[in-house]
Amino acid sequence: MLRRMQxxxxxEGAATPVLMMGMVLFLAxxxxxxxxxxxxxxxxxxxxxxxxAAALGALAPLRDAGVDLALTGMDPSVAGxxxxxxxxxxxxxxxxxxxGTVLDGEPELSGIAGDTVKVSxxxxxxxxxxxxxxxxxxxxCTDASGEKGQGRAGTATxxxxxxxxxxxxxxxxxxxxxxxxxxxxxxxxxxxGTIEKLIKLRxxxxxxxxxxxxxxxxxDGGNYPPEAVGPGGITAxxxxxxxxxxxxxxxxxxxxxxxxGDPQDHGKGRACDFMTGPYGQMPTGAQEARGDAxxxxxxxxxKELGIHYxxxxxxxxxxxxxxEGWRPMENRGSITQNHWDHVHISMY
Numbered sequence: 001m002l003r004r005m006q007x008x009x010x011x012e013g014a015a016t017p018v019l020m021m022g023m024v025l026f027l028a029x030x031x032x033x034x035x036x037x038x039x040x041x042x043x044x045x046x047x048x049x050x051x052x053a054a055a056l057g058a059l060a061p062l063r064d065a066g067v068d069l070a071l072t073g074m075d076p077s078v079a080g081x082x083x084x085x086x087x088x089x090x091x092x093x094x095x096x097x098x099x100g101t102v103l104d105g106e107p108e109l110s111g112i113a114g115d116t117v118k119v120s121x122x123x124x125x126x127x128x129x130x131x132x133x134x135x136x137x138x139x140x141c142t143d144a145s146g147e148k149g150q151g152r153a154g155t156a157t158x159x160x161x162x163x164x165x166x167x168x169x170x171x172x173x174x175x176x177x178x179x180x181x182x183x184x185x186x187x188x189x190x191x192x193g194t195i196e197k198l199i200k201l202r203x204x205x206x207x208x209x210x211x212x213x214x215x216x217x218x219x220d221g222g223n224y225p226p227e228a229v230g231p232g233g234i235t236a237x238x239x240x241x242x243x244x245x246x247x248x249x250x251x252x253x254x255x256x257x258x259x260x261g262d263p264q265d266h267g268k269g270r271a272c273d274f275m276t277g278p279y280g281q282m283p284t285g286a287q288e289a290r291g292d293a294x295x296x297x298x299x300x301x302x303k304e305l306g307i308h309y310x311x312x313x314x315x316x317x318x319x320x321x322x323x324e325g326w327r328p329m330e331n332r333g334s335i336t337q338n339h340w341d342h343v344h345i346s347m348y
Contacts, residue, residue, distance in 0.1 A: 042154075043123045043125070043126075043127060043153065043154025044154045044155075044156065045154075046099070046100055046101065046123055046154055047101055047121055047122060047123050047153070047154035047155050047156035048156040048158070049099055049101075050095075050096050050099035050100060050101025050121045050123070050156065051096075051101070051119055051120065051121045051156040051157055051158035052158045052160075052203055053095040053096065053098065053099045054092045054093070054095045054096035054099070054101070054103065054107075054119045054121055054158070055092070055107075055117055055118070055119040055158040055159060055160035055203065056095070056160050056201045056203065057091045057092055057094065057095025057096075058088035058089075058091055058092035058095075058107045058117045058119055058160065059088070059115065059117055059160055059161070059162050059201050060091050060201070061081075061084045061086075061088065061091050062079060062080075062081055062083075062084055062088075062113075062114070062115060062162060063162060063196065063199045063201060064196075065079040065080075065083045065084055066079040066162075066164065066195075066199050067192055067195045067196055067199065069323065070167070070179065070181065070186045070187060070190060070195045071186070071187065071190050071192065071195070072187070073169075073178075073179050073187040073188070073325070074179075074322070074323065074325050075167045075169075075179070075296075075299055075300055075322075076164060076165070076167065076181070076195070076199060077164035077165075077167065077300055077302075077303065078299070078302070078303075078319065078322030078323070079113065079322075080112075080113035080114055080115070080303075080322075081109055081113060081114030081115070081212070081214075082114070082214055083323070087107075087109075088107040088109060088114075088117055089103070089106060089107055092107045092117075092119050096119075096121050100123060100124055100125075101121040101122060101123055101124060102121060102122060102124060103119070103120070103121055104120040104121050104122045104155060105120050107119045108207070109212040110207040110208035110209075110210065110211060110212050111161070111208035111210055111212055111303070112210050112212065112303050112306075113212070113303050114212040114214075115161060115162040115164075115208075115303070116159065116160070116161040116162075116204065116207055116208040117159065117160055117161075118157065118158075118159050118207050119157065119158055119159075119160075120155065120156070120157040121155070121156060121157075122153040122154065122155045122156075123153045123154040123155075124153075125141070125142060125143055125144045125153070126139075126141035126142065126143055126151035126152055126153040126154075127143065127151050127152055127153075128141075128143050128147060128149045128150065128151040129149070129150050129151055129152075137152060138150045138151055138152050139151070139152075139153075141153060158203060159203065159204045159205060159206055159207060160201060160202060160203050160204060161201075161202055161204050161208070162199060162200070162201060162202075163199070163200035163201075163202050164199060164300075165181040165182040165184075165198040165199065166181065166182060166297075166300055167179055167180065167181040167182075167186070167296075167300055168180050168181075168293070168296045168297075168300075169292075169296055181195070181198050182198055184198060186198070234257045234258055234269035234270070234272075235268075235269050235270055235347065237270075237305065237306045237347050237348070238257060238269055238270055238271070238272060238347045240305065241272065241298075241305050241306075241307065241345060241347060242255060242257060242272050244301075244305070245272075245274060245294060245297070245298075245345070248297060249274075249290060249293060249294050249297070251274075253274075253275035253276060253277060253278070254275045255272055255273070255274050255275065256272065256273045256275075257269070257271065257272040257273075265308075265346040265347070270308075270346055270347045270348070271344060271345065271346040271347065272344075272345055273342040273343070273344050274291075274294055274342055274343045274344075274345070275341060275342045276288065276290055276291040276294075276341060276342060276343065277341055278341070279336065279341060280334070280335055280336055280341060281335065281341060282335055282340055282341070283340065283341065288313075291312055291313070291342075291343050292312075294312075294343045295310050295312040295313075295317075295343050298310045298343070298345050299317055299322075302319050302322075303319070305347075306347055306348045307319070307345060307346070307347055307348075308346045308347055308348050309346050310343065310344065310345050310346075311329070311339045311343070311344040312339055312343045312344070313338075313339065313340055314328065314329050314331070314338040314339060314340065315327060315328055315329060316329050
């Protein structure tokens, strides 16, 4: 029995180092795995930071175009990416690079003015594959230490949009001579830095549902999805616009939309006239001020609501020629035909 006990002790003594070596090996492998998980997590975090910066940076040129308009007395919200030579790629790529990432494909603009963007990036460095690890979506790359091989970079996607301020012109003798945005005077004598702060670049969760075509819109409203005519014989978009005008400015005088037999927008359910006073009479001071406010609101919200053009006080503004501001119209012979007693808003 003594011999058997001594033999058992010798076996236990031999097993202990093997067990310890196994534990050390297990711990080493666990630490290596945790290190790789942490490295992958770090790359994803850096990729998301780069994507956020690139998305916001992609819209910086559009914001600058809006600032340029405001400095000349125009509503900055009428700026579109069609006003920006070169598109969003150069600016997005620069911001991505400054944050240790590169663009993974071209930035994708959405919204009628291209004021929402989707940007995807990947980290400049990668995590090399371990021997025997499945390649999957691996590619030739370089890790943080400079070693080259097959590996995976951190990837991320971000969306951003422009939040334009509400800008209201103040009229003198029928001409806009001052422009206020969110209550701040920006023209004349506006400061670029101040206006930049009024135009916000914000991260969002998704693209704009309206596709960006590179043009403000065509005459047939081709940039907008077709709509069925709803109650009252007007389109859903026109009904939404009418409701918002009434909500914001009331309806102390008649509002006329559908005009059966009219070959123009009224006959298609795409326009409304908001009377500012009695039919055929020049507006009083308060009536004119209300008309000014409705017209300014329509211009400021044109892209969001799908407004094509606005006519008021023998002047016209339309989104295709937004950079020209309000343009004078010919004399049509009467107060009503010259749109002095009502604001006309046409939709796409």
